[in-house]
Amino acid sequence: MSILKISIRQIKAARSLLGWSQEDLAVQSGVSKPTVGRLEAIDSDEPIGGRPETGEALVVALEKAGVEFIPENGGGAGVRLAKRGKGK
Numbered sequence: 001m002s003i004l005k006i007s008i009r010q011i012k013a014a015r016s017l018l019g020w021s022q023e024d025l026a027v028q029s030g031v032s033k034p035t036v037g038r039l040e041a042i043d044s045d046e047p048i049g050g051r052p053e054t055g056e057a058l059v060v061a062l063e064k065a066g067v068e069f070i071p072e073n074g075g076g077a078g079v080r081l082a083k084r085g086k087g088k
Helices: 008-018 022-029 033-040 052-064
Strands: 067-070 078-081
Touching (some): 008 022, 008 033, 008 052, 022 052, 033 052, 052 067
16 A cells, blocks of 8 residues: 555554554654654644655554554545464
8 A cells, every 4th residue: 555545544543553652653663753743733634744754654663563554445544453363
């Protein structure tokens, strides 16, 4: 999925699913906490703004932690925790 199609609402929802603070996301992604805060202050379903590498870093960190981003499919875009195999 293109990073450009992921919204800040999805980022916030993914962070919430993981029980992460903005600080946790900042540490895991390498994006500064003030930047995470500024992005999350925009309550929108629009794609992540700013530098593309910032959005990519956030998405990669969340996906590594087990989040799946669900594309718009007629029912709305969303997030979920990835299904883990046995023993994981």
